[in-house]
Amino acid sequence: MFKQIFITLICFSFLFLATACQAEKEVIMPDKPLEISLNMTAKDLYGANPEYKAFQEADAQPMGVTFQGYDFPRYKEPTAIIQYSNGEFSINGVMSVLAYEDNKQENYKLSKINLSFLFNHKVSGISDEDAYQKMMSFFKELQ
Numbered sequence: 001m002f003k004q005i006f007i008t009l010i011c012f013s014f015l016f017l018a019t020a021c022q023a024e025k026e027v028i029m030p031d032k033p034l035e036i037s038l039n040m041t042a043k044d045l046y047g048a049n050p051e052y053k054a055f056q057e058a059d060a061q062p063m064g065v066t067f068q069g070y071d072f073p074r075y076k077e078p079t080a081i082i083q084y085s086n087g088e089f090s091i092n093g094v095m096s097v098l099a100y101e102d103n104k105q106e107n108y109k110l111s112k113i114n115l116s117f118l119f120n121h122k123v124s125g126i127s128d129e130d131a132y133q134k135m136m137s138f139f140k141e142l143q
Helices: 002-021 042-048 050-055 128-142
Strands: 034-037 056-061 065-071 080-084 087-091 094-102 111-117
Touching: 034 042, 034 094, 042 050, 042 065, 042 094, 050 056, 050 065, 080 111
Parallel strands: 034 080
Antiparallel strands: 056 065, 065 094, 080 087, 094 111
């Protein structure tokens, strides 16, 4: 009886030890803003932001396409600096970056870059109407 209890105890110990070893380390958000430029390749994007390697995401699709980018944990969203030919602007609270890459073409420039970010009245003090106005002026600036 004692031997059976002892073996059961050892098995449970190994089970809890294996579970504890699988716990993920908490990833620290870098202080440096995420840098995105127009006409970048995926290699350029990841090379400009090595601090964000832990947040890189790639989703391969069946037709020779991969969605490249970053996915950030909630409440730890970084700032992204978008650089274009006439200047740059920054966006706070970036939740994800997703860009279309055609795997059939070498050194393919990322197109259709999607940024998800937060405009939250309770967190950032901006109303939905103010957010809409800022987005519309942002779109006019990009044109």
